[in-house]
Amino acid sequence: MEEARYSRRAQIDGVPEADLGFGNSLAREENPMGRYTTVLGSLHEFEKGRLSIVDDDPKHYCHSNVFAVASRSEPYEKVAVGKNLEYVIEAIRAEGTSAWMAANHDEFVVLLDGEVTISFAEPGAAAIAENKDGTQRLAGDPTGRKMGRVFLKRGHQALLPKGAAYRFSAARPSVLIQQTIAGDLTRQKWAEICAS
Amino acid sequence: MAMPEPAVARGPGNTAVQVSEPDPRTGFRTFALGQFRLSRDEYFVHITWPTPKGRLEHRISADAFLRAMMRDVAWGFFYGLVNFDAMFGSRNLYGRVEFFAGRYHEAYHKAGLSYVEEFDSAFAMNVCKAILRDFCSAGFDPFAAPEETGSTWAGPKRGDNIAAIERFRIATKRMPGLFGDSPLRDDLPVNRAFADIPQDEPVVETEPGFEGKLHAFNLFKYLSRSDVTWNPSVTSVCRESLFCPTTEEYVLPIIHGNDRVEWFVQLSDEIEWEVADKETGKPRARILMKAGDVAAMPADIRHQGYSTKRSMLLVWENARLDLPKLYESGKLKPYPVEF
Numbered sequence: 212m213e214e215a216r217y218s219r220r221a222q223i224d225g226v227p228e229a230d231l232g233f234g235n236s237l238a239r240e241e242n243p244m245g246r247y248t249t250v251l252g253s254l255h256e257f258e259k260g261r262l263s264i265v266d267d268d269p270k271h272y273c274h275s276n277v278f279a280v281a282s283r284s285e286p287y288e289k290v291a292v293g294k295n296l297e298y299v300i301e302a303i304r305a306e307g308t309s310a311w312m313a314a315n316h317d318e319f320v321v322l323l324d325g326e327v328t329i330s331f332a333e334p335g336a337a338a339i340a341e342n343k344d345g346t347q348r349l350a351g352d353p354t355g356r357k358m359g360r361v362f363l364k365r366g367h368q369a370l371l372p373k374g375a376a377y378r379f380s381a382a383r384p385s386v387l388i389q390q391t392i393a394g395d396l397t398r399q400k401w402a403e404i405c406a407s
Numbered sequence: 408m409a410m411p412e413p414a415v416a417r418g419p420g421n422t423a424v425q426v427s428e429p430d431p432r433t434g435f436r437t438f439a440l441g442q443f444r445l446s447r448d449e450y451f452v453h454i455t456w457p458t459p460k461g462r463l464e465h466r467i468s469a470d471a472f473l474r475a476m477m478r479d480v481a482w483g484f485f486y487g488l489v490n491f492d493a494m495f496g497s498r499n500l501y502g503r504v505e506f507f508a509g510r511y512h513e514a515y516h517k518a519g520l521s522y523v524e525e526f527d528s529a530f531a532m533n534v535c536k537a538i539l540r541d542f543c544s545a546g547f548d549p550f551a552a553p554e555e556t557g558s559t560w561a562g563p564k565r566g567d568n569i570a571a572i573e574r575f576r577i578a579t580k581r582m583p584g585l586f587g588d589s590p591l592r593d594d595l596p597v598n599r600a601f602a603d604i605p606q607d608e609p610v611v612e613t614e615p616g617f618e619g620k621l622h623a624f625n626l627f628k629y630l631s632r633s634d635v636t637w638n639p640s641v642t643s644v645c646r647e648s649l650f651c652p653t654t655e656e657y658v659l660p661i662i663h664g665n666d667r668v669e670w671f672v673q674l675s676d677e678i679e680w681e682v683a684d685k686e687t688g689k690p691r692a693r694i695l696m697k698a699g700d701v702a703a704m705p706a707d708i709r710h711q712g713y714s715t716k717r718s719m720l721l722v723w724e725n726a727r728l729d730l731p732k733l734y735e736s737g738k739l740k741p742y743p744v745e746f
Contacts, residue, residue, distance in 0.1 A: 257698065257699050278699040295668055295724075321721075323699065331617075362610040366628065367608075390650055
């Protein structure tokens with residue numbers, strides 16, 4: 212059965228409801244049989260919401276969309292979309308194979324679109340700087356033992372354990388968010404990501 | 408005009424909960440929380456407090472009150488302000504807690520009709536739990552969406568629902584599903600609104616000698632099986648950085664007043680947020696967040712969200728203990744980034 216999408220925007224005597232910029236968009240998506248359709252964004256189909264200011268500075272809300280950010284990012288560019296003092300959430304476009312990376316603390320990724328494989332290894336001679344936070348790129352390939360691999364699909368979350376070297380690979384463009392600490396690889400370009 | 412600052416009364420320490428006999432008509436008891444009195448009838452919870460002009464009374468629809476009280480209890484008074492509505496709520500002092508009436512309602516506060524009383528958190532928690540147990544009748548689950556739990560909250564007292572209000576959840580230390588950490592939710596059914604969420608788990612291949620070192624799970628499956636709404640739970644810990652995803656349907660039962668910056672990542676569907684000034688309640692912004700959207704909630708605002716279809720929201724918190732003082736003192740700006 213074709214799914215029905217209907218709008219709660221009323222028309223009175225054929226006159227559409229005024230759009231005052233407060234986001235009159237449809238929240239509910241439910242087909243006539245009463246089943247729900249969950250809306251998940253993707254690199255190819257996303258719609259950014261809307262920030263409507265009454266009395267404030269829009270910059271204070273840092274409103275962006277991870278799919279919009281990833282659509283304009285280089286592969287494995289780590290773009291901060293959230294920052295809480297030293298901590299960040301980075302939006303990452305996974306495409307092809309990344310460099311080997313590691314951190315001195317646990318990191319986590321959630322895959323929001325596509326499929327990504329993460330390979331893990333002991334860094335060995337390619338160890339990272341010890342007194343540094345955030346993701347670090349290894350100087351070369353890890354020389355330690357292979358630890359294993361994790362295969363992620365949309366909605367899956369993975370642990371990037373403290374001290375383990377890891378690299379991502381994706382056969383087609385995919386989107387990750389990474390929970391970590393701001394580091395040398397973190398890109399901050401707030402004006403750009405919040406404006407679009 | 409400067410806001411008058413009421414003297415904060417200090418409530419009792421660890422003393423017994425003061426409670427009346429059941430009302431012969433409604434079956435509900437009346438509770439004392441310091442100088443506050445809380446009672447309920449068929450539809451409303453009535454809250455009274457002392458003012459220079461005598462005791463004032465405020466009423467909140469009992470379902471809204473129970474949903475708000477449930478969150479305040481479950482979250483251990485949460486971060487900052489838990490406004491049950493524009494009048495009544497709590498402020499976490501971490502070890503102690505203030506309950507207030509009118510303090511963050513500009514008109515009442517300016518008129519000198521607000522009241523604040525501070526309690527030992529453990530004592531206040533006992534009172535709140537006793538109120539929940541008494542005011543919540545059989546069949547009503549204050550964690551559930553209205554479509555799921557219906558109007559069983561209304562009417563005189565009819566039994567109770569202790570199982571619903573005393574759900575126990577193991578705190579996550581690193582990530583759910585790791586050995587010795589909080590469990591996944593495989594024993595819970597998929598919520599009706601997330602029947603279309605794939606339930607496959609990621610494949611984890613571990614080399615010999617690294618068993619238990621690598622870990623992954625299906626976060627969307629985990630969220631699709633949440634049996635509660637508007638109740639963040641931790642799914643990853645990077646020092647003090649906590650990912651706290653939650654599933655949201657209907658209205659956030661409290662108006663959360665921040666004592667730190669928090670962030671939202673909309674994982675599915677959409678939520679509309681109304682943002683107002685934490686101190687006065689004057690509107691500041693509205694944000695419609697769709698799947699993939701990210702937004703900060705500054706440290707000096709209060710916010711309430713609306714979600715028609717049950718949605719997945721990632722709430723991101725910084726659990727640093729000294730943040731409330733740093734923001735209150737102005738050492739940290741209330742917004743997260745300068746650009």
